[in-house]
Amino acid sequence: MRYSQSVGSHSYTFDGLRELMAKASPARSGDYLAGVAAGDDEERVAAQMALADVPLKTFLEDHVVPYESDEVTRLIVDEHDARAFQPVAHLTVGAFRDWLLSDAANEKSLAALAPGLTPEMAAAVSKISRIQDLILIAQKCRVVTKFRNTIGLKGRLSTRLQPNHPTDDPTGIAASIVDGLMYGNGDAVIGINPATDSIAAVTTLIEMLNEVIQRYNIPTQSCVLTHVTTSIEAINRRAPIDLVFQSIAGTEAANNSFGVNLSVLKEGFEAAQSLQRGTVGNNAMYFETGQGSALSANAHHAVDQQTLEARAYAVARKYKPLLVNTVVGFIGPEYLYDGRQIIRAGLEDHFCGKLLGVPMGCDICYTNHAEADQNDMDALLTMLAVAGITFIMGIPGSDDIMLNYQTTSFHDALYARKALGLKPSPEFEDWLLSVGIFEKGDALKLADTLPTSFQRALAHLH
């Protein structure tokens, strides 16, 4: 199907939804690299105008990646809930944006709608939305998940404590864990990116995190971010795994480049479920995504990177994850060039994830070869916190000494909580108060002294 749009004396045509979506996408370096971006700003707005007129129903027939050759498309189409879709089935993309901004869209109606939306519908409406729309609409969505605590409640902001170390040294990792816990971080997960991916090294870390959580009775969960097949193997060897991790993307070919497909993910999901280690719930998967990953695997099918990113959330939601994290600025400037592009992408990802019913967090981050700095991260953090982001990263002093990039610090999380009156997850908040990390009576005031149990641990060191 061809789409056309007249602007003044000029008429633009777009060959199919794939091209229309790509050209309607706000400018970013990855789409230029792929050769799919609009030629100029006028063509981009013409594409956005044409896209606004496309009925949402069209997305159920005109697939940006062919049904026959891609299992992610088949997942999206085969599991589409036509009944849930009904309230917006008569709308165009443009009218859908208006509906989302209206009072008809609220926490309840949006939760009911989520299974009726495809990632492409969410991506399309994001492309014709401004930043304030992405924030206001996402803020209405509520996605609550549970394992040893409750994540995603209104007025809460959780953090992944990320105690990475370049050689996986247990003492070095423990030092960063103490730092994070004492700053009230770690309720989403204590999650390590291991430097060594072997099953022995991974199991050592899993056991250590398990012991720390048990010893100090911390209502949180652990994760070692290794390949899903390594986690399955570790589970077979009875390692005490809480969350099973995997990086995922929006096409079958991109997932293959990560060494996974839907059946491997299902295997990981079932292995994680079987352990029943959660206390208040059993959402046991942790996924990471990021715009540009399909293109970098040369698996993008000439689709723009933001649409493909939204498709990754359809993969994620199939396995009822506790957490999904868009690692927005990690991939580098050839995909998101500067702070402006990273900020927009982070808000789009959060918006699309929440519309689709995914517990969306964001690794608000940048590399040193991107045109971005701490001010850009502060802007994105503030906007995402207003939008109701489920969780962010927490790392000592913003500096990941293992992965060589900058993400939000323990202090940054406290800034967002303080500025907006947000709290950690309720079970974790109770723990922080009961051990004396937070002062009684004020959930945001840090105590000046170390809790006794941690004083005792530090006494082992000389």
Next chain:
Amino acid sequence: MSEDSKPIVVPNPWDKLRRYTPARIALGRAGTSLPTKAHLEFQLAHARARNAVHHELDVSALETSLKARGLAPLVLHSAATNRPMYLQRPDKGRRLDEPSRQGLVKMAHGEGGYDVVFVIGDGLSSFAIEENAAPFLDAILPSLADQKWRLAPLVIVREARVAVGDEVGELLGASMVVVLIGERPGLSSPDSMGIYMTLEPRVGLTDEARNCISNVRREGLRYDLAAHKLLYLMTEARKRGHSGVHLKDEAETPSSALPTGHKSFLIESS
């Protein structure tokens, strides 16, 4: 701040943990925010890492230092004409520009070719190359001479990605390429050099055809250890007829060095 009043910057009573990790822990807090000192130290580290990315490789200084070692490098340029293009178009940084290509064709060795060509690329950190390339060559070249490796002329490529070495190797008719390149600078390591070895280099190869040695710098992997690893990889690749993921780096850390059974202070029995 007077000694007897409560300090405005609250120190963290776990600062003795700092010696166990290079992570930025126990920074203290002003309210709950980063104190001025820690904030500005971060800004300085970021400025240095940014400089490493944007600093232009001092080619003449590098040439001088290489010539002093009896090496006469060829200086080439990738198809990325400047840094902004280099950063946004990795495909351009993986290919040579036309004059460089023509220059190399003339250098191709007619009879028997070369066993290996060393390519020095600025990559994402010129500092890494300026600091580490020459001393690393000092550590590896004597062993290669002992073992009678036939070396092609040394090549320097500006605005280079790792894969540009494939084209250099192919045009020169070299059986192997070793690329020394500036790695993506970290906040605490702006001068880290990477080494990539590829057997039978040709345009179009991907990362799975290469073996990588990372974090070569004064505070990271020592030159002699990196040279030892590279020599092992080069020798094994030549013997087995392939490089990349199927060539396991058995010169790597022995498994006994893994932290198995090593517990942290948090879970030692009290």
